[in-house]
Amino acid sequence: MTNKDKFKRAFSALHTSDSFTLEQEDTTMTKKIRFHKTAVAACTALAIFAGTATCYAADAGGIQRTVQVWLHGDQTTAVITVGDDSVTHYSITDKNGKQLQGGGGVAIDEDGKERALTDSEIQEHLDSPSTDTIGGKLYLFYKDQKTDLTDKFDADGLAYITLKDGDKTLYVTVAENGGLQSSTKCYPQKSDLPQEWFE
Secondary structure (H helix, E strand, O other): OOHHHHHHHHHOOOOOOHHHHHHHHHHHHHHHHHHHHHHHHHHHHHHHHHHHHHHHHHOOOOOEEEEEEEEOOEEEEEEEEEOOOOOEEEEEEOOOOOEEEEEEEEEEOOOOOEEEOOHHHHHHHHOOOEEEEEOOEEEEEEOOEEEEOOOOOOOOOEEEEEEEEOOEEEEEEEEOOOOEEEEOOOOOOHHHOOHHHHO
């Protein structure tokens, strides 16, 4: 008798139960099902979180962005939001939360459709030259520059000011009422300005 035959004879009396194999398979299946339930629960939680964040972002007031702009010669922060009405709004507040300036608008595409202004368009508008009367004197503001215009008006009631910012040169024409126009090529002339500035 060979060793193989001896092993067959010794173990032939032993039989494994059928339920042992099934239990092992059931245990494996149970672990897989629990894993799948956990994965489904995690995916569901992630989907709910992402949906909530999206709804919050689309909520009234929209997503807020901030840009650095110049206001009266000082750099400050403007908060930009795109509202439900697809209008871009901005506001500038002081350190106490009081609103100093605000506004908004839309751009009109070539095909005549309105769209919200971009951050760079708002920033370009806010960083353009502006005038303000302080203590009875008219000042021209451009970025960190402040120019007193009180004694610079000619007989037509216009002041011609050249502003430089690095390589950029702006030619600004200011009326005594504070209205202004600027160009990168030449000074806007009186005939180019709105007539109500002189009435």
